[in-house]
Amino acid sequence: MSLSSQIPVLIFLSSFVGALGVLLLGRLGKGWVLSVVFLALGASLLFSVQGLVFVLEHGALRYAFGGWPPPVGIEWRLDALSAGMAALVCFLAGVVLAVTPRLVEKEVGGRQVYFYCGALLWVSALLGITMAADFFNFFVFLEVAALSAYALVGMGAHPLAPVAAFRYLLLGTVGASLYLLGVGCLYGATGTLNMQDWIARFHGSPYPALLSAGIVLILGGLALKIGLFPLHGWMPDAYAYAPSASAALLAPLMTQVMLYGFLRLVWWIFLEAKGGIFEEFLLGILRLLSAAAIVAGAFWAFLQTDLRRMLAYSSVSQIGYILLGVTLGNSTALLGALLHILNQAIMKTCFFLFAAQAEGVFGVRRVTDLGSLHCATPWGVRAFWIASLSMIGIPPACGFFSKWYLLLGAWEAQKPFFAAVIVGASLLTAAYFFKVLEQISFSSEKAKILGEGDRRLLRPLSWGVVLTAFLILLLGPLSSPLVSHVLIHALP
Amino acid sequence: MISWVPGFCVLVPFLAAGLILASDRRPRLREFWTFLASAAQFFGVCSMAPSVLGGVALETPLWAWWPQLSATLRVDALGYLFALLASGLWLLTSLYSVGYVRLQSEKKQTRYFSCFAICLGSTVGIAFSSDLLSFFIFYEILTIATYPLVVHRETPQALRAGRKYLLYTLSAGVCLLAGVAWTWILSQQLSFVPGGFLKGTAQDSTLRWLFLLFGLGWGVKAAIFPLQGWLPSAMVAPTPVSALLHAVAVVKAGVFGCLRVSGYVFGLDFLRELGISEVLAILAAATIVGASLAALLQDNLKRRLAYSTVSQLSYIMLGVALASEAAWRGAVLHLVNHGVMKITLFFCAGAMEVGAHREKISEMGGIGRRMPWTLAAFAVASFGMMGTPLLCGFISKWHLALGSLEAGRPIYLGVLLLSSFLNAAYFLPIVYRGFFCASPDFVKKREAPWELLAPLLVTAGLILLFGSVPPLIEAQLRLVSWTGGSG
Numbered sequence A: 001m002s003l004s005s006q007i008p009v010l011i012f013l014s015s016f017v018g019a020l021g022v023l024l025l026g027r028l029g030k031g032w033v034l035s036v037v038f039l040a041l042g043a044s045l046l047f048s049v050q051g052l053v054f055v056l057e058h059g060a061l062r063y064a065f066g067g068w069p070p071p072v073g074i075e076w077r078l079d080a081l082s083a084g085m086a087a088l089v090c091f092l093a094g095v096v097l098a099v100t101p102r103l104v105e106k107e108v109g110g111r112q113v114y115f116y117c118g119a120l121l122w123v124s125a126l127l128g129i130t131m132a133a134d135f136f137n138f139f140v141f142l143e144v145a146a147l148s149a150y151a152l153v154g155m156g157a158h159p160l161a162p163v164a165a166f167r168y169l170l171l172g173t174v175g176a177s178l179y180l181l182g183v184g185c186l187y188g189a190t191g192t193l194n195m196q197d198w199i200a201r202f203h204g205s206p207y208p209a210l211l212s213a214g215i216v217l218i219l220g221g222l223a224l225k226i227g228l229f230p231l232h233g234w235m236p237d238a239y240a241y242a243p244s245a246s247a248a249l250l251a252p253l254m255t256q257v258m259l260y261g262f263l264r265l266v267w268w269i270f271l272e273a274k275g276g277i278f279e280e281f282l283l284g285i286l287r288l289l290s291a292a293a294i295v296a297g298a299f300w301a302f303l304q305t306d307l308r309r310m311l312a313y314s315s316v317s318q319i320g321y322i323l324l325g326v327t328l329g330n331s332t333a334l335l336g337a338l339l340h341i342l343n344q345a346i347m348k349t350c351f352f353l354f355a356a357q358a359e360g361v362f363g364v365r366r367v368t369d370l371g372s373l374h375c376a377t378p379w380g381v382r383a384f385w386i387a388s389l390s391m392i393g394i395p396p397a398c399g400f401f402s403k404w405y406l407l408l409g410a411w412e413a414q415k416p417f418f419a420a421v422i423v424g425a426s427l428l429t430a431a432y433f434f435k436v437l438e439q440i441s442f443s444s445e446k447a448k449i450l451g452e453g454d455r456r457l458l459r460p461l462s463w464g465v466v467l468t469a470f471l472i473l474l475l476g477p478l479s480s481p482l483v484s485h486v487l488i489h490a491l492p
Numbered sequence B: 001m002i003s004w005v006p007g008f009c010v011l012v013p014f015l016a017a018g019l020i021l022a023s024d025r026r027p028r029l030r031e032f033w034t035f036l037a038s039a040a041q042f043f044g045v046c047s048m049a050p051s052v053l054g055g056v057a058l059e060t061p062l063w064a065w066w067p068q069l070s071a072t073l074r075v076d077a078l079g080y081l082f083a084l085l086a087s088g089l090w091l092l093t094s095l096y097s098v099g100y101v102r103l104q105s106e107k108k109q110t111r112y113f114s115c116f117a118i119c120l121g122s123t124v125g126i127a128f129s130s131d132l133l134s135f136f137i138f139y140e141i142l143t144i145a146t147y148p149l150v151v152h153r154e155t156p157q158a159l160r161a162g163r164k165y166l167l168y169t170l171s172a173g174v175c176l177l178a179g180v181a182w183t184w185i186l187s188q189q190l191s192f193v194p195g196g197f198l199k200g201t202a203q204d205s206t207l208r209w210l211f212l213l214f215g216l217g218w219g220v221k222a223a224i225f226p227l228q229g230w231l232p233s234a235m236v237a238p239t240p241v242s243a244l245l246h247a248v249a250v251v252k253a254g255v256f257g258c259l260r261v262s263g264y265v266f267g268l269d270f271l272r273e274l275g276i277s278e279v280l281a282i283l284a285a286a287t288i289v290g291a292s293l294a295a296l297l298q299d300n301l302k303r304r305l306a307y308s309t310v311s312q313l314s315y316i317m318l319g320v321a322l323a324s325e326a327a328w329r330g331a332v333l334h335l336v337n338h339g340v341m342k343i344t345l346f347f348c349a350g351a352m353e354v355g356a357h358r359e360k361i362s363e364m365g366g367i368g369r370r371m372p373w374t375l376a377a378f379a380v381a382s383f384g385m386m387g388t389p390l391l392c393g394f395i396s397k398w399h400l401a402l403g404s405l406e407a408g409r410p411i412y413l414g415v416l417l418l419s420s421f422l423n424a425a426y427f428l429p430i431v432y433r434g435f436f437c438a439s440p441d442f443v444k445k446r447e448a449p450w451e452l453l454a455p456l457l458v459t460a461g462l463i464l465l466f467g468s469v470p471p472l473i474e475a476q477l478r479l480v481s482w483t484g485g486s487g
Helices: A004-028 A030-058 A080-099 A101-131 A135-154 A161-190 A195-201 A208-226 A235-241 A244-270 A277-303 A307-327 A331-361 A367-376 A378-392 A398-412 A416-442 A455-490 B005-022 B027-047 B049-053 B077-103 B109-128 B132-150 B156-187 B204-219 B230-236 B239-266 B268-274 B276-297 B301-322 B325-356 B372-386 B392-406 B410-436 B450-468 B470-481
Strands: A061-064 A075-078 B058-065 B069-075
Touching: A004 A030, A004 A061, A004 A075, A004 A101, A030 A061, A030 A080, A030 A101, A030 A455, A075 A080, A075 A101, A080 A101, A080 A244, A080 A331, A080 A455, A101 A135, A101 A244, A101 A331, A101 A455, A135 A161, A135 A208, A135 A244, A161 A195, A161 A208, A161 A235, A195 A244, A208 A244, A208 A277, A235 A244, A235 A307, A244 A307, A244 A331, A277 A307, A277 A416, A307 A331, A307 A367, A307 A398, A307 A416, A331 A367, A331 A378, A331 A398, A331 A455, A367 A378, A367 A416, A378 A398, A378 A416, A378 A455, A398 A416, A398 A455, A398 B132, A398 B156, A416 B156, A455 B058, B005 B027, B005 B058, B005 B069, B005 B109, B027 B077, B027 B109, B049 B077, B049 B470, B069 B077, B069 B109, B069 B132, B077 B109, B077 B239, B077 B325, B077 B450, B077 B470, B109 B132, B109 B239, B132 B156, B132 B239, B156 B204, B156 B230, B204 B239, B204 B268, B204 B276, B230 B239, B230 B301, B239 B268, B239 B301, B239 B325, B268 B276, B276 B301, B276 B410, B301 B325, B301 B392, B301 B410, B325 B372, B325 B392, B325 B450, B325 B470, B372 B392, B372 B410, B372 B450, B392 B410, B392 B450, B392 B470, B450 B470
Parallel strands: none
Antiparallel strands: A061 A075, B058 B069
């Protein structure tokens, strides 16, 4: 057995073992913890990239645990999409953790070891989600990711952090239960949990109603986890009151991986099974919900006075874009959705690192207090500009290109209403971002003096913000080779 | 022919913007980068003259999109004229800007100069774009890079103007994007083709809607009625911004979009078949007259100039709408000539603002005693605007007038004449009172500093040269005759 065939499990194990290693070595000092964290994430990233190169060359990699062939044993599947997603998760988590050690020290204090353990556990669960090819296995990772996320949110010093975490936990558990119930239905109707096997048995099932119910329950549960409007209730609080380092870790990746799971199930499994009712009815409803999410999220974001809450509502709106791409039903739109997942993850990292600068270093949360940040952290503010423009969809930043494919997809699907929503909502996005940008850059008179800030805290965060902004600019022009060399192969 | 020069001309200002940002604390170095970039760009554009005059299209391939879309910078006669105008005037405006911001002691000059550079890079990008998607990309960069310049002074009034500006231009961008995507879906093509490529790709009613989207897209920047509202408010910006961006680069980008979409996407003949020309001509005529009347009512000189811009831009639109050979030539000529004349007027307004602290027309009586050269340049540009022979404004108006007769629409000749009359009515009083009314404030001769005076004298000289030296007029006409929008 060659090493390449072991890649899926190596990707996961590197991070997972790292999580345990952090617990064991935690007592020896912070230096040890951090080295284990970066070693683990670096190894996972390396294996994911190797996996990506391998699957682009040789096609998808299937891994049967313990040598038990599916459908009896548990199966993992690594294709271009999951390898790319895994690489993205490791890379961004690595960037965030690399620039925040001092911030974590300040915000979490004595519980740092648990923070890093939780973070690695969370990363390994996300990696598991990207590769799971079995409904129940998928659920297990969903729960591991969620449980560690609750802990990361609840660690904050903000008085509302435990409340936010509890609310997240309640709604997250409802979502997980719905998902599990759905898996039960699917299992009851076909007698299998392996996804490929399930597709094969779909049409022979004697209980079509149970299958439909299962699909609806699974997608409903995932929609809750994603935070699809109107099920986004947990999101603003969780992202606003978590420690700013946790928020920078969770906000970009959690949603994107959940969205990945959603589109994986929809396109690779449910649509593959050709269930009939599913395409017409369920996708129609989801499309409308996505359009509503785009508009409502942007609207609420406009009303927020707290930077992180605004960013959270902006996520609600962007989730709508991605799900619209998933549900428009053609591969151009799906391509747009995939590209938007990537872009969105990078943009949100940039935003939340900027928010971490504002809050962790200068103690500013409110949009109206952001005034003199441009003196305190000029490059951070420039990066924020780039990320905001990308979010609005101004070329040549990457956000434009994903919207372009989404737009083409909407025209291709002959749905001018959704095309109008996609382009029109850019204006709403512009409205709430320029509200902030105006405060940050052009209101020096009413701004309060923030002072220098702790440079040791500020410097690495600025690097992180600038790096992500640079990536945003780079990914714009690079989106065409990215699409034609990688993403094309990731489509079903 | 593949060449890196077009790419160089577009890229240089962007690089300069980065360098300007990086030399935040060193004003001399910052100004040096501005001059270097504008000189390099102008030189680059000039160096392409032989090949453009020789009929060779230079190309810089940028990137290929999926599916089967490739973006290339290509220099044709129309784009070349626009790029030459923008880059040449940028060089002059850089000098003017340096003098202006020093005297006004503007804050945040780093932001000012870097945004200016980005604006010019994207303007030349617009000129050289060979397809709708690259055009849109540069168009949006231009939109955003202008915003910090509009709100530069950070007063509540400026912020309000900025919001209005963004509302108008971003909405326009949205319409344009929708139109571009729709065009791709209809025809699987986005590259500009002389004479257009959309004919027969869909039902006529669909294409009319598509044109409406495009029209909203460039109509805002071109300030065609009823989309002109942002332009007068944007006059709160520093004067060099109004001069170069709100008289040349930004608004002309809109007009240039009109020329590209009409001539190279739809085709002028097809537009006439669709009945769009008719509507466009009426709108343009209404804008010409209405904006001139509005200009009469303004007391603030810059606002009067802004309304005059609104009116003059519609000359170009009218030329497109008339859809005859001569009218098209007149439109393209006016794109260039109006740019030179209007920037002169704005330069003069800025010189008076800085040198004599006068912004209102009612307070400018006798200003000619103090600033004779400035007011003389203003007079030359005013007469040019009216279309006086021997000045460049005459040449373009002559072709527009010929075009309206060629198209069998003498009524638009009447509109042009009426507009010339109105031009006289709102420009000449300024010149007359400046020279012939006495004011106790203006006794001694004291011009604005040379950084401000030199550019405006140069542009006034250009107005004279391009209106009265036969070889120059001939060369201009030859270039223009190659821009053929009717195929």
